[in-house]
Every structure is written in structure tokens, then in C-alpha cells.
Amino acid sequence: MSKEYSQENTDVAVRSSATAEDLPDASFAGQQETFLNVSGAAELINAVRNCFASLFTDRAISYRETFKYDHFAVGLSVCIQKMxxxxxxxxxxxxxxxxxxxxxxxxxxxxxxxxxxxxxxxxxxxxxxxxxxxxxxxxxxxxxxxxxxxxxxxxxxxxxxxxxxxxxxxxxxxxxxxxxxxxxxxxxxxxxxxxxxxxxxxxxxxxxxxxxxxxxxxxxxxxxxxxxxxxxxxxxDNDTLIEYVLLPHGAMALVKGIAVGDRVGVGKVKLMNATNKGMTEVQDFRAGDVLVTEMTDPDWEPIMKKASAIVTDKGGRTCHAAIVAREMGIPAIVGCGNATAVLSDGEEVTISCAEGETGVVYKGCLPYDVVQTKISDLPAIRTALTLNVASPSLAFRFSNIPNKGVGLVREEFIINNYIGIHPLALLKHKSLSDPKLSQAIQSRIVGFEDEVDFFISKLSFGIAKIASAFYPNKVIVRFSDFKSNEYFNLLGGKYFEPQEENPMIGWRGASRYYSDDYKAAFELECKAIKKVREEMGLGNVVVMVPFCRTVEELLKVKAVMADYGLLPGKDGLELYLMAEIPSNIIMAGEFAEHINGFSIGSNDLTQLSLGLDRDSSLVAHLYDERNPTVKRMLAHLIKTAKECGVKIGICGQGPSDYPDFAQFLVEEGIDSISVTPDSVIKTIKAIHAVEKKIKEKELPLL
The missing domain is CATH 3.30.470.20 (ATP-grasp fold, B domain)
Incomplete structure (x- = not known):
């Protein structure tokens, strides 16, 4: 080797290859030593001897003991490579x-x-x-x-x-x-x-x-x-889904609220202060603790990922804590009212979301079963079942769940978690005379060409991970739908966001995209979609416009999209409308002329139809997608969509929480139902049951 490389003593690596490394039930990789930059005969022989000897380091012996392998049945060869x-x-x-x-x-x-x-x-x-x-x-x-x-x-x-x-x-x-x-x-x-x-x-x-x-x-x-x-x-085994079942017990119920998901979690209570976002206590929060707080916001997600469960005083089924918990597969109970007052720091509790709509915090660590279901044993259904996926980091894990694609990707989740900076602050921070803001932005965009490249790349990466997880099935990406108070909390947001009395029905969704005050930021979103579809090749990505109040507003948005290179119909790009405002239902025929389909946002539609704040625990008992008013509106929309020849689905929370609501939608003839990943099994069973009845009655699906 030295002769080949024209060196007196060439530099080599001395590496091990043990027969146990590739056994099917354990990876022995890295257990033995590697020696780098070895040169000369004496040094080489010494390194080879030490390589063999590393079969019996404490680390290697302990590993084999753990997996019950015979210490003397492990063979080892030594590989010598040019560095x-x-x-x-x-x-x-x-x-x-x-x-x-x-x-x-x-x-x-x-x-x-x-x-x-x-x-x-x-x-x-x-x-x-x-x-x-x-x-x-x-x-x-x-x-x-x-x-x-x-x-x-x-x-x-x-x-x-x-x-x-x-x-x-x-x-x-x-x-x-x-x-x-x-x-x-x-x-x-x-x-x-x-x-x-x-x-x-x-x-x-x-x-x-x-x-x-x-x-x-x-x-x-x-x-x-x-x-x-x-x-x-x-x-x-990728053919198994999991259900949680709490075993019979006589434990005291400490707190009740709205159940999020259908899992069970146990752990020690960690009370955290909502007013200072608990940042001083982050280091004390241990993996497996139960997060108990007044309410959460996006800053809390690093903590939430470590929690075995989440309990909040405030919020409804579609608040931040609920949405994030569903995405992460963490049991959560929201809107408890008094959890922070009743529960004590360090107290052992069980959080049960496996008993229906009401979630219960029980005293002590209770036993529960995890029921595994073979995917191949689930009944076949005719209605397309898609998933609501917000977190790119969880998309690959969800891809094995039975699905026909993704019915909702929320861009604002990706912007908040991947970017964390107000898009207009990225574009204009140098003109704001705020050196601290500029310094913070410069530190975050390290590795990218500039602020624009950072935003487009990070947003496109987030979308692409979800789109690739479900490729080639369709993935509906909703343009950003931050409210002004949520945008305000992004880095630099205070310079660009108004103070609104009611942001929920203020400057959000479609009204931003064509506005001179926001259009430059919307351009970045459009370019990210183009990058995903055209450069990466993920043509299964289609787009959806949220909170669009009038047909005229929809046409303005389409014009702006065209200016930025997104043309519905070109290269298979489809455009959907989030049907979440009463005007979307009443004017459905007129909206349908300009889109490929509707996706029902039952969260906002219920709120606006019944005139209540969906995040208020005071009126939470009135918030129900199954209210006759809401159901009548949905029946009208489904009928109109069918008459107009456009697709109709739902991505709101209702079908995930209520199997009977999913059954109602199937009876009305909806094309697709999008649910959170933890609701798939019960939704499939509910849909199968109603489809079976329809078939038995010989009533064809509309």
C-alpha cells in the first residue's frame, strides 16, 4: 500500500468487523475499537492486536450480556484501509x-x-x-x-x-x-x-x-x-395500530375536561407558569412529566414533546395545546378550569382520554392495556380517509396508517416551528433600526444565502417532508392562516401586525394574500410551493385558500397566485377552498366555478354559525359540530358540490372526535374525510358500519 501511494509508511485505518455486528436482533456496530492514521509496521501490528482485544472491553462485555450472547461465539476480523x-x-x-x-x-x-x-x-x-x-x-x-x-x-x-x-x-x-x-x-x-x-x-x-x-x-x-x-x-411489524384501554379501578377523579385524542398517559405533575411561558423552568422539566398549566402557545412545543401528557385550565378542542398534542400522539385534557389549583407539583397521576369525550385526571398511576390492531384486518371502506398532518417531523411515522393522502397541512405550523420569524420582518428588518432583531434574524438564517432563501427553503422542506411521506397520494397544503395576535408573537411581528379586538374574525387567511401590506410575504409562500412541486418533483402537493369571505376575494387571490407563478390547472395544480364561513355555504355554487373542491373547516364553521368563541371554556358546552344548524349547512354544501361536479371533503376536527358525525357525512355522500392520526381506527369502523347499512338498504352513496 505504501508503494502504491508513493509513501514510506502510508497512513491507514485499522477497523473491526465482528460477526455479531449484523445479527438480526441486535446491532453490535461500534462496540469494537477503530484506530485512525496508523503508519509503520510496528504501529500497525499493535493496532491490530488492540482491535482484537477490544472484544473484551467493559462496553462490549456489557452489551453482549444484555443480549445474552456467548462471549466466545463472537468472531472478529480486522480490516486495514487507506485513510x-x-x-x-x-x-x-x-x-x-x-x-x-x-x-x-x-x-x-x-x-x-x-x-x-x-x-x-x-x-x-x-x-x-x-x-x-x-x-x-x-x-x-x-x-x-x-x-x-x-x-x-x-x-x-x-x-x-x-x-x-x-x-x-x-x-x-x-x-x-x-x-x-x-x-x-x-x-x-x-x-x-x-x-x-x-x-x-x-x-x-x-x-x-x-x-x-x-x-x-x-x-x-x-x-x-x-x-x-x-x-x-x-x-x-408495520401492520399494527395501537389503542389504549384503562383497566377497572377505584381511583379518585381529580380533574375533568375535554379529552384530546384517545390515549392514556402517566407521570408526575409539573406545574408551569403560563405568564412567563415557564422558560425558567424548562431545565427542570423531565421527559415523562405531565405538563399542567393554564394554557400553552407555540413556544412551549419543545417542552410538550417531552411530556407524557398535557393538562390545561383553558382552551377548547381546537386550541394550540389540543392540536399539538394530537399531532404528537400525546394525551391531553384541555379546558379543565381548575387543574393548576387542584393538582400538586410532583403528584403521580393518570391522564385518561380513552373514555369518550370527557378526559379525566386520576390520582395515582393506573394500569392500562394497549390493544394492537392489524391494519390488514381492518374493514375496507369506500369513503376516502385522509389525515390531518401539521408536523413534518411526525409525517413519516404517520405514513404507515391506512390513508388516501393528507387532507390538511397547516403552513402556519411549519412557519412557527421551522422558521419562527415574521416573513415581513425577514424582508424588512434592515430598515427597522432594531439591531437586536437583525442580529437574531442573522443568527437563524446561517447556512442559507439570505433571508428569502431561508424562508423559502425552510417552508419547502417542511411541506416536502409531509408530501414525500404520503407520495404519490394527494397532499392538500393550506396557505398560512395566522391570526394577527399569532403573527405578533413571531420574531419581529410587533412591527407589522395590527392590534385587533377580535383577531379570530379579523385580518386572516385570504384577506392577507392580496393586501399591499402582506403581499410580499405571500409571494414567499407561493415560491415555496413552486419549489416543492417543480424542483423537488412533488406534484402531489395541491393548495387551499382559508377564510375566504367572498367570491371576489377568491378571484383576487387567484390573480396574485398567478403573478407569482402558481396557476391552478397548470401541471396538475389543484385549488381548494376551505369552507368554514357561512358565506362559503350560501354561495357555494358561485365559489365552485373557480375551484377544484371544498374542504370543510368544521371548527370555524361551527363557531361562526353558532356565534361563539371556540377557545372559551365558558361556552364550550355549546360548541358541537353535530348541532342541527351546522349539519344542515353541511348537507347543503355537499349537495351543491355534487351538483357542481367539484370534490367535497372535510378536514375539521368533528369526525376525529365523533364517529357518529363521520357517519352523518358519509350518509350525505361526502367524498373524503380527513382525521387526526389517532382517530383512524374508530373512524374506519364507524364509516364501515354506515356504509354497510347503506348497502343493505340498497341506498347508493350519492
Missing amino acids: VRSDLGSSGVAFSLDTESGFKDVVVINGSYGLGEMVVQGSVSPDEFMVFKPLLKEGYDAVIEKKLGVKDRMMVYGDGPEERVKIIDVDIDLKEQFCLDNEKIIQLSRWVMHIEKYYSALKNKWCPMDVEWAIDGLSNKLFIVQARPETIHSRK
Whole structure:
């Protein structure tokens, strides 16, 4: 090797390959030692001996004990490889599936500067890239995610024989750049797909792969330095859904409220103050605690993700806490009124949302069953069942649930979680004479060309992750529907938002898009949709206009969309209208002339039809989509849509909460019903029951 590379003693890596590493029920990867930048015969032999000896480190012995493997049945070979000079470039790992959910259709790449051990050992927070395999095969630039890591340290060659490698700080300009450009991301993804295809053919079954890669800083060439089968998600059963059932008990009910979802959670109460957003207490909040507070807002989501359950004094079934809890699959009880006064910090409780519409907080940790349902055993239904999905990070996990696509993607959730900055503040902060705001914005857009590229890229990545999870099924993306008070809370929002007495029926939805005061921000949304559809190839994305009060307003929005390159009908782009205002129902025939379909927003429609605040716990007992007024309006809309030949579905919360409401919609002839992922099983069963009755009565679906 030294002769081949014209060196006296060439630099090599000494790496292990144990027979136990690829056993089907455990991954032994990384248990044995690797030695980098080894040179000279004596040093090489010593490294080989130490590599064999690493079979019996405390770490390796403990791991084998955990999985009950015979310590002397594990074989090990040593591989000697020419070093790739990634100490002058970058390196990392790549998987041919999503490592969190097991979703098959993506390549996930992690990378950092320097030698790869820092990424493999988890010593740095690497950059992350994600590529959608089906559209990469078709030639699209299918990079659907880029996340900048904290690459503050890197491993490089040491200064001599006594120091083969060392760790140094990364220059600040490198830290603020992605370690891979798009060309290398695409090249690496193609190679990973090729390796997966090879091993799958070899094993005669799908074989996802765990690959280590490195870029030589001298030649700028990409190398694959290791590939092994992935052993966790490839063995999982993807044909099972889960239901929670609380077992019989005599525990005291401490608090009651509105149940969100249908799960059960247990843990210790952590009371948090809503007025200061609890930020001083974040470090004290432990994974598995039950979050108990007055109410939540988007700033709380990092805490909510760690919670085993959420309980709030205020709010209704469509408040922030409820929506986020559903997306994350966390049981929540909202609108309790007195939870913060009754529950004590550190108290053990059980949160049950598995007993119907009313959620109950019980004293103590109660036992419950988790009922598993085989997807293949669920009855077939004729009505298209789609999902409401807001969180891109959960989309891959939801993709295995029976569905015909996504009936609602809320852009405002992506903007809030991925971007966190008011779009007009991004565009105009330099003219505001607010150095703190400008500094905060500059720190967030690191890694992107400028403010515009940051917004368009981040929004398009969020949409693309959801669209790819359900590809090629249709994914309906609703343009942003922030209210002015919600936009105000975004970074820089105070400079651009009015103070409205009732934001719920104020400057929101369609009225913003053609307004001179907001149109520049809407342009960014349109460009993100174009990027997803045209550059990434996700033509299954269609768009929806929310809170559109008049036909004239709809025409203005369509004109603005056309100005920004979004033409309904071109390349299969469809346009839907959120039917959530009484005028949408009364003028349905006129609206239908300009759209491809309606999607019922039963939350706002119920509120505006009955004249109540849906987030007020004081009138929560009146809020019910099954009210005769609402049902009569929906029946009229479905009939009108059918007469006009446009599609009609629902994405509001009603069918998720009330199976009988879903049955009513099926009887009226609705085309599709979109529900939250945790409501799929009961909704399928409810729809099947009513479709069976219709068939028995020989009453065809309209």
C-alpha cells in the first residue's frame, strides 16, 4: 500500500468487523475499537492486536450480556484501509431509511468536518440532510431537508507518532456552512441507494443499509468506507395500530375536561407558569412529566414533546395545546378550569382520554392495556380517509396508517416551528433600526444565502417532508392562516401586525394574500410551493385558500397566485377552498366555478354559525359540530358540490372526535374525510358500519 501511494509508511485505518455486528436482533456496530492514521509496521501490528482485544472491553462485555450472547461465539476480523483525508474535508454516516420511523423512501445523511469518529460517537451535532428516493430516481433535485448542526469540533491528524489524531476547534466560517453541497448530497444518496439495491438482491429481501462516508479534502472525492445492514426498523411489524384501554379501578377523579385524542398517559405533575411561558423552568422539566398549566402557545412545543401528557385550565378542542398534542400522539385534557389549583407539583397521576369525550385526571398511576390492531384486518371502506398532518417531523411515522393522502397541512405550523420569524420582518428588518432583531434574524438564517432563501427553503422542506411521506397520494397544503395576535408573537411581528379586538374574525387567511401590506410575504409562500412541486418533483402537493369571505376575494387571490407563478390547472395544480364561513355555504355554487373542491373547516364553521368563541371554556358546552344548524349547512354544501361536479371533503376536527358525525357525512355522500392520526381506527369502523347499512338498504352513496 505504501508503494502504491508513493509513501514510506502510508497512513491507514485499522477497523473491526465482528460477526455479531449484523445479527438480526441486535446491532453490535461500534462496540469494537477503530484506530485512525496508523503508519509503520510496528504501529500497525499493535493496532491490530488492540482491535482484537477490544472484544473484551467493559462496553462490549456489557452489551453482549444484555443480549445474552456467548462471549466466545463472537468472531472478529480486522480490516486495514487507506485513510481518506477527511481531516481536510468532511465525513459522516448515511442510512437508506429514516432512522426514527423506519420510513423506506428516504436517504438520511449526517455529516461534519474532519474524521468520521466524531459523528459516529455522537461527539458533535452533525448537519442533517434528507433525500426522497423515488423522485431522485426520476432525476429531480429531491433534497427535502437540510438542518445545520453545531459543528464546533473536528478530529484531524495528530502531530507525530505519539499523537495519531487530535481534536481541534472548527473555524467560525466553517461552522456556519453546510458540510456538503447539493451535488455531493445527491451523489452520496445515489450511492447509498445503489448499495441498498445490491444487498437487497443478495439477501432476496429489502435490506436497508447503514453507510459510513468520507470526502477527501485533497482530491474532493467521495468515498464509502463502510456499509452494514440496518438491524432495527427492518425487523419491525408495520401492520399494527395501537389503542389504549384503562383497566377497572377505584381511583379518585381529580380533574375533568375535554379529552384530546384517545390515549392514556402517566407521570408526575409539573406545574408551569403560563405568564412567563415557564422558560425558567424548562431545565427542570423531565421527559415523562405531565405538563399542567393554564394554557400553552407555540413556544412551549419543545417542552410538550417531552411530556407524557398535557393538562390545561383553558382552551377548547381546537386550541394550540389540543392540536399539538394530537399531532404528537400525546394525551391531553384541555379546558379543565381548575387543574393548576387542584393538582400538586410532583403528584403521580393518570391522564385518561380513552373514555369518550370527557378526559379525566386520576390520582395515582393506573394500569392500562394497549390493544394492537392489524391494519390488514381492518374493514375496507369506500369513503376516502385522509389525515390531518401539521408536523413534518411526525409525517413519516404517520405514513404507515391506512390513508388516501393528507387532507390538511397547516403552513402556519411549519412557519412557527421551522422558521419562527415574521416573513415581513425577514424582508424588512434592515430598515427597522432594531439591531437586536437583525442580529437574531442573522443568527437563524446561517447556512442559507439570505433571508428569502431561508424562508423559502425552510417552508419547502417542511411541506416536502409531509408530501414525500404520503407520495404519490394527494397532499392538500393550506396557505398560512395566522391570526394577527399569532403573527405578533413571531420574531419581529410587533412591527407589522395590527392590534385587533377580535383577531379570530379579523385580518386572516385570504384577506392577507392580496393586501399591499402582506403581499410580499405571500409571494414567499407561493415560491415555496413552486419549489416543492417543480424542483423537488412533488406534484402531489395541491393548495387551499382559508377564510375566504367572498367570491371576489377568491378571484383576487387567484390573480396574485398567478403573478407569482402558481396557476391552478397548470401541471396538475389543484385549488381548494376551505369552507368554514357561512358565506362559503350560501354561495357555494358561485365559489365552485373557480375551484377544484371544498374542504370543510368544521371548527370555524361551527363557531361562526353558532356565534361563539371556540377557545372559551365558558361556552364550550355549546360548541358541537353535530348541532342541527351546522349539519344542515353541511348537507347543503355537499349537495351543491355534487351538483357542481367539484370534490367535497372535510378536514375539521368533528369526525376525529365523533364517529357518529363521520357517519352523518358519509350518509350525505361526502367524498373524503380527513382525521387526526389517532382517530383512524374508530373512524374506519364507524364509516364501515354506515356504509354497510347503506348497502343493505340498497341506498347508493350519492
